[in-house]
Amino acid sequence: MTIGARVLKTGLAVALAVYVSSLLGFPSPIISSVAAIFTIQPSISRSWQHVMDQLQTNVLGAVIAIISVQLVGHTAIAIGIVCIVVILVCIRLRMESSIGLTLVTVVAVMEANQQGWLFALERFSMVMTGMGAAFLVNVLLFPPRPRQQFLEQVHGAYTQLSLLLRMAISNEMKEDVHRTEKDKLSGVLRKLEERYALFEEERTLRKKPRQARARQLILSKQLIKALHKGADLLDVVEEHYFTAQGAGEWAQRFDSQIEELTKYHEQIMLKLEGKIKINASIEPEEERETRFIKELTAYLGDNLEEQKRLVFVSSAIFEYAYHLRRLERISDQVIQREEDGES
Missing domain, CATH: 1.20.58.220 (Phosphate transport system protein phou homolog 2; domain 2)
Structure with missing residues (x-):
């Protein structure tokens, strides 16, 4: 069995996301690690496009989540309905590949919003940290050929x-x-x-x-x-x-x-x-x-x-x-x- 470059880079991206999360004082590196795993792509062009799509849909998802918490709260049913709405929006924008990580952002933001907007912003920052770590690893270490x-x-x-x-x-x-x-x-x-x-x-x-x-x-x-x-x-x-x-x-x-x-x-x-x-x-x-x-x-x-x-x-x-x-x-x-x- 051989370890491919993408497997190795996924591990390194997760490690970098955990390290940066600790430097920034995030309470848990889990969200950053999940974001890093979703962002690793087999080519630099696809990685860049994926980051741009994820950035757009995650910002949109976070905004929808914050507004939804203010309007309907953060009950289990509310979170499920918001996830459905976000999925439909991603499909409408033809960004289906970004659905998974966007839903992670939505759930994290809605779960944290009860503790204040700053806490919700911190959760969103965790996602961005993981994406950034994965993109850097993908470009700088063993770039896809x-x-x-x-x-x-x-x-x-x-x-x-x-x-x-x-x-x-x-x-x-x-x-x-x-x-x-x-x-x-x-x-x-x-x-x-x-x-x-x-x-x-x-x-x-x-x-x-x-x-x-x-x-x-x-x-x-x-x-x-x-x-x-x-x-x-x-x-x-x-x-x-x-x-x-x-x-x-x-x-x-x-x-x-x-x-x-x-x-x-x-x-x-x-x-x-x-x-x-x-x-x-x-x-x-x-x-x-x-x-x-x-x-x-x-x-x-x-x-x-x-x-x-x-x-x-x-x-x-x-x-x-x-x-x-x-x-x-x-x-x-x-x-x-x-x-x-x-x-």
Whole structure:
């Protein structure tokens, strides 16, 4: 088991919130600690946006709580009704992520208002202290690097995909192992989409970094697209290949085509790592693919309707190849621009 940066930062944020609470003389660090836990986010941009949303909804919630105490008191029913109102307000403002901490503020302020406005203000200050501690920790210590994390997950997804594709036609992998590995691939692909969303949220003020970032976004999107097309090929093989007429006769040629594309995908990844020269020729021979299409077309002949499952599989192979070639072109352009910028 490994301790991730976000786990570590949550602990540090809570510790800082407790320490600052003691320095400010707060009676209890609990509220500050809860606020710190809610505020830690996986990216700096999202952390800043979260703090701004929390600040707005918490101020609004505190005001509603103070007014409500004066009008209806701080009974259990009153607190519940105010919480419902605050939830509806947060939803209306499209700040659903801030509901949890805002409710903590509402309850703390309404519970404390019977002891005076200064006591209620102190409770609100505790929430702000926890938010501030979490934001400082998130920015200053191990700042989130969605780009680096994204590339690491791309490599993880490719490793899972290549293992499954290389054994797709031969069907040598045990069923339980295959199911486990495929579930892992699906999980990594979902996380990749989340990482891409975080990477997309990052902002830069200078024009040149904005252009470089736009190119990286295009490359990242194509990296995900190529992985999804490989996963689609895997699904098509499982659904159509083994029930197709002539599958055994064509097994070696289909397996060879998939192996060639898997190797091509790997070489593109190595090129992005700087381990292969940018002008190195790694693209599979199109003549080989053309010959494969001609042979398959001749084999199908007039029996296309009966053997169309092989067409589905071959179409998925060529779709995967198309997106790999597009990925290589985009990769070359991005690498060349980066080299030109450094020179």
